[in-house]
Amino acid sequence: MGNPHSHGAQCSHDAPQKHGQEECPDNGHDESKRDFIFISAASMAAVGTGVVAWPFVATLGPAKDTLALSTTEIDLSPIQEGQAVTVMWRGKPVFIRRRTAQDIELARKVDGDATAFNSLRDKQKDTDRVKQSTFGGKEMPQWLVMVGVCTHLGCVPMGQKPTDMRGDFDGWFCPCHGSHYDSAGRIRKGPAPHNLAVPTYTFLSENRIRIG
Amino acid sequence: MNRFFAALTLATILLAFPAGANEAESQLRTPQGGWPQSGIFGTYDRGALQRGFLVYKQVCAACHSMNLLSFRNLASIGYNEDEVKAIASEYTVTDGPNDEGAMFERPAMPSDRFHAPFPNEKAARAANNGAYPPDLSLIVKARLNGEDYLYSILTGYTAAPEDMKMMPGMNYNDTYPGHQIAMPSPLSGDDLVSYSDGTKATKEQMAKDVTQFLAWAAEPHMEDRKRMGARAIIFLLVMAGIFYAAKRSLWRDLH
Amino acid sequence: MAGNTTPTDFGNPVINWIDKRLPVFTMMQKEYGVFPTPRNFNYLWNFGAIAMVMLMVMIASGLVLAMHYTADTKLSFNVVERIMRDVDYGWLVRYIHMNGASMFFIAVYVHIFRGLYYGSYKQPRELLWILGVLILLLMMATAFMGYVLPWGQMSFWGATVITNLFSAIPLIGDTIVTWLWGGFSVDNPTLTRFFALHFLLPFVILGVVFLHIAALHVSGSNNPLGIEPKSDKDTVPFSPYYTVKDLFGVCVFLIIYAAFVFYAPNYMGHPDNYTPANPMVTPPHIVPEWYFLPFYAILRSFTIDIVIPFTDIIIISSKLGGVLLMFGSIAMMFILPWLDTSPVRSARFRPLYQKFFWLHLAVCITLGFMGAKPPEGIYTVISQICTFLYFAHYLIVLPLLNKYEKPLPLPPSIHEAILAQKK
Numbered sequence: 066m067g068n069p070h071s072h073g074a075q076c077s078h079d080a081p082q083k084h085g086q087e088e089c090p091d092n093g094h095d096e097s098k099r100d101f102i103f104i105s106a107a108s109m110a111a112v113g114t115g116v117v118a119w120p121f122v123a124t125l126g127p128a129k130d131t132l133a134l135s136t137t138e139i140d141l142s143p144i145q146e147g148q149a150v151t152v153m154w155r156g157k158p159v160f161i162r163r164r165t166a167q168d169i170e171l172a173r174k175v176d177g178d179a180t181a182f183n184s185l186r187d188k189q190k191d192t193d194r195v196k197q198s199t200f201g202g203k204e205m206p207q208w209l210v211m212v213g214v215c216t217h218l219g220c221v222p223m224g225q226k227p228t229d230m231r232g233d234f235d236g237w238f239c240p241c242h243g244s245h246y247d248s249a250g251r252i253r254k255g256p257a258p259h260n261l262a263v264p265t266y267t268f269l270s271e272n273r274i275r276i277g
Numbered sequence: 278m279n280r281f282f283a284a285l286t287l288a289t290i291l292l293a294f295p296a297g298a299n300e301a302e303s304q305l306r307t308p309q310g311g312w313p314q315s316g317i318f319g320t321y322d323r324g325a326l327q328r329g330f331l332v333y334k335q336v337c338a339a340c341h342s343m344n345l346l347s348f349r350n351l352a353s354i355g356y357n358e359d360e361v362k363a364i365a366s367e368y369t370v371t372d373g374p375n376d377e378g379a380m381f382e383r384p385a386m387p388s389d390r391f392h393a394p395f396p397n398e399k400a401a402r403a404a405n406n407g408a409y410p411p412d413l414s415l416i417v418k419a420r421l422n423g424e425d426y427l428y429s430i431l432t433g434y435t436a437a438p439e440d441m442k443m444m445p446g447m448n449y450n451d452t453y454p455g456h457q458i459a460m461p462s463p464l465s466g467d468d469l470v471s472y473s474d475g476t477k478a479t480k481e482q483m484a485k486d487v488t489q490f491l492a493w494a495a496e497p498h499m500e501d502r503k504r505m506g507a508r509a510i511i512f513l514l515v516m517a518g519i520f521y522a523a524k525r526s527l528w529r530d531l532h
Numbered sequence: 533m534a535g536n537t538t539p540t541d542f543g544n545p546v547i548n549w550i551d552k553r554l555p556v557f558t559m560m561q562k563e564y565g566v567f568p569t570p571r572n573f574n575y576l577w578n579f580g581a582i583a584m585v586m587l588m589v590m591i592a593s594g595l596v597l598a599m600h601y602t603a604d605t606k607l608s609f610n611v612v613e614r615i616m617r618d619v620d621y622g623w624l625v626r627y628i629h630m631n632g633a634s635m636f637f638i639a640v641y642v643h644i645f646r647g648l649y650y651g652s653y654k655q656p657r658e659l660l661w662i663l664g665v666l667i668l669l670l671m672m673a674t675a676f677m678g679y680v681l682p683w684g685q686m687s688f689w690g691a692t693v694i695t696n697l698f699s700a701i702p703l704i705g706d707t708i709v710t711w712l713w714g715g716f717s718v719d720n721p722t723l724t725r726f727f728a729l730h731f732l733l734p735f736v737i738l739g740v741v742f743l744h745i746a747a748l749h750v751s752g753s754n755n756p757l758g759i760e761p762k763s764d765k766d767t768v769p770f771s772p773y774y775t776v777k778d779l780f781g782v783c784v785f786l787i788i789y790a791a792f793v794f795y796a797p798n799y800m801g802h803p804d805n806y807t808p809a810n811p812m813v814t815p816p817h818i819v820p821e822w823y824f825l826p827f828y829a830i831l832r833s834f835t836i837d838i839v840i841p842f843t844d845i846i847i848i849s850s851k852l853g854g855v856l857l858m859f860g861s862i863a864m865m866f867i868l869p870w871l872d873t874s875p876v877r878s879a880r881f882r883p884l885y886q887k888f889f890w891l892h893l894a895v896c897i898t899l900g901f902m903g904a905k906p907p908e909g910i911y912t913v914i915s916q917i918c919t920f921l922y923f924a925h926y927l928i929v930l931p932l933l934n935k936y937e938k939p940l941p942l943p944p945s946i947h948e949a950i951l952a953q954k955k
Contacts, residue, residue, distance in 0.1 A: 095526070098526070099523075099526045099527070102519060102522045102523045102526055103523055105519050106516075106519045106520050106522075106523045106776070106779070109512075109515065109516040109519055109520075110516070110779065113512065113513075113516060116512075120620075120621035120624050120625060121592060121593070121596050121621075121625060123620045123621050124596050124599075124600070124619050124620055124621050124622055124625055125596070125599065126620055128614065128618040128619040128620065128622070129349075129617075129618040129619075129620075130347070130388070130614065130618040131618075133347065133349050133387065133388035134388050140376070143376070317795055344610075345610065345613050345617065350617075411807075414613075415613070415806040415807070418798060418803060418806040419803050419804065419806035419807045420803055421803050423803070454816075495806070497617060498616075498617075498623045501623075502623065502624070502627075502794055502797070503794060503795065505624070505794060506790060506791075506793070506794020506795055507794075509790045509794060510787060510790050510791065510794070513783055513786050513787045513790060514787060516783050517780060517783035517784050517787060520776060520779050520780035520783050521780050523776050523780075524776045524777050524780045527772060527773060527776055528773065528777075531571065531768065531773075
């Protein structure tokens with residue numbers, strides 16, 4: 066009994082290949098029907114397992130209470146020109162800097178200079194980065210709001226405190242792997258692939274902001 | 278015969294054990310027409326839930342908290358985003374500390390929890406003659422036959438029998454275990470609230486509505502659960518059928 | 533297992549390459565593919581596979597729940613409710629886990645009583661049986677600790693009552709209980725250690741299940757006739773015959789399971805567990821989960837103190853007596869292979885044993901009902917009678933049957949028995 070499926074006189078589903086038609090005279094038609102049943106049974110089982118797995122995976126996403134808490138409001142009035150604050154939003158630091166005229170000028174110079182702009186790794190104009198900083202039609206480019214997480218591997222860059230290193234471009238500097246960001250938060254030097262991300266935010270008044 | 282016994286035993290264990298464990302309480306009342314949410318296909322009646330919320334807000338919430346609910350949950354009983362925001366902003370919550378280190382008050386947001394009437398259990402007891410009004414978030418699931426029990430409590434205030442000695446501050450209720458309940462009749466008369474949909478706010482109607490609201494609060498995903506259950510069971514029935522066919526065709530030739 | 537296997541040709545070069553170096557495929561083929569299995573199983577033999585599926589479902593759903601759970605007396609109740617309300621499909625996974633515990637016990641109890649009826653515990657399967665009883669004990673410990681985690685009223689009071697059982701131990705009982713609690717009542721240290729153990733024990737169960745199956749594959753399966761297969765005609769390869777049959781059984785079982793999860797998720801639970809734990813107020817009826825009820829009834833049936841005659845010195849207090857009886861009821865299952873020494877396995881050929889089997893099952897079910905009743909009046913008397921009958925079955929009936937029962941003649945082989953039945 067070398068063949069495990071040839072017990073007794075049974076006709077298992079793969080029997081005809083081994084024994085021909087003698088032992089199982091009437092199963093030529095049966096055979097394809099049985100294959101069909103087996104294939105549909107196996108596919109039902111596969112689909113079922115997949116469908117059951119989905120809710121288990123889905124539970125690990127952010128829950129409804131987490132999503133509901135995803136806005137933060139900040140009063141900006143105490144921030145002087147040139148100063149910056151770091152606030153918590155969705156468990157991450159958000160940088161809010163009140164830029165000096167010099168900061169803005171430095172950033173906008175790159176906007177206007179085609180060669181400098183094209184040499185940016187992540188091409189984005191300073192005007193685009195602060196376009197949400199408006200209230201009642203008034204533009205307020207001094208307010209730069211960014212998620213303070215380096216786009217390389219997630220460290221928090223330095224440059225918020227007056228005593229911090231600000232890197233070669235007078236913006237932010239990530240000490241982990243040496244990424245330099247300019248005064249618009251754009252990546253200029255180092256391994257980070259993208260500019261610091263700008264979250265969705267709205268000004269509720271001239272010095273009150275809601276992030277998220 | 279053996280198979281029959283096995284099936285019988287399994288069925289007994291399945292059905293009789295928990296029934297034995299949960300002995301039925303004394304006669305509870307079910308409102309006329311029953312509960313729309315009961316049964317395999319039962320769903321919540323959105324109109325009743327909104328009316329029930331109004332009763333909770335204007336009557337029960339004076340003493341009872343619902344700590345597990347947030348204003349945002351009201352979206353699933355049919356309020357739109359602006360209505361939820363409006364309801365939330367009727368309450369103030371203490372938030373903080375702010376940049377000066379002080380706590381401050383602000384209007385509630387949809388993400389805030391329902392406003393609790395008392396800051397803690399001690400305060401609740403002090404204000405209620407020593408009794409603690411329980412949190413209502415799960416009350417329907419925390420009582421046997423929760424809906425009927427609640428409805429019966431709410432409509433069960435009658436005059437105490439003459440031979441019964443009532444403790445001071447207690448009220449007679451024909452459903453409450455021991456019949457002496459600290460809570461005074463919350464729905465003491467008709468028209469305690471005015472329904473915007475024109476439904477007459479009788480005692481029974483308010484009791485029925487608020488019970489449905491509390492049933493929803495205890496089990497907000499009940500409708501999803503039943504809908505998904507129908508699909509799951511149909512799928513399993515088909516799958517069982519196919520596997521049975523596979524088993525039959527496989528075993529048929531075995532002699 | 534690997535030493536004496538000849539390499540199998542699987543047709544696929546990658547599989548052959550792996551199998552030559554690590555013969556997992558050959559092993560699977562041997563143990564689950566061609567494994568010769570008696571061909572006369574009835575549907576009761578599905579429950580081993582069903583229990584295995586339930587263990588997997590419990591581990592998978594438990595893992596997901598553990599990722600959302602926090603073991604802290606101040607937080608646990610609300611964290612579980614957060615899973616129920618805010619986590620996507622959290623209610624589904626929690627109800628799967630909650631009802632899964634009951635369904636797992638149903639599968640295992642059917643599996644056990646099937647073993648009792650067909651004599652599956654007898655030589656040479658004694659160790660296989662004992663490993664199974666060990667799995668049951670581990671399951672009870674796991675289920676008990678899991679029930680504490682939501683920190684509702686029944687969680688708290690169940691934990692208090694069950695841990696207090698150990699205080700019945702003379703002299704050192706109170707010390708042991710304090711040690712179990714990590715304090716002077718069931719509190720945060722108790723909850724955190726129960727969570728750790730509740731996470732660990734399922735994997736211990738998995739290990740013992742592996743041994744259980746390893747032992748099964750040494751002796752081979754028992755079957756409804758209780759006679760060993762004699763030739764190839766008596767067996768079929770496990771796959772596809774029993775894989776397909778087991779999957780059909782699993783499907784049917786899952787339908788019942790789904791009916792509970794989706795349409796009566798709290799039917800087997802207790803309403804009091806939706807009230808947060810309160811160490812100051814005990815609920816009027818403390819009732820364990822249904823799968824513990826027979827043991828709970830045995831525990832409570834011992835109501836007298838045994839004293840030295842003519843003195844007040846208590847040898848066995850009713851408290852200690854109850855605990856001893858309860859553990860004794862499980863000990864009976866451990867020593868069962870040596871209590872029932874009749875060479876005939878299946879109750880089909882043991883007319884007297886068959887009757888006593890059904891009586892024993894009825895006793896166990898009645899004990900279950902009594903466990904849910906308040907311990908007073910007629911219920912105590914019924915519990916005591918049933919407890920006596922429970923122990924009498926093992927200690928009196930089985931040894932007597934060994935001596936006096938005349939078994940019916942056994943069929944010569946499984947194959948011939950099937951042919952005779954077909955005529």
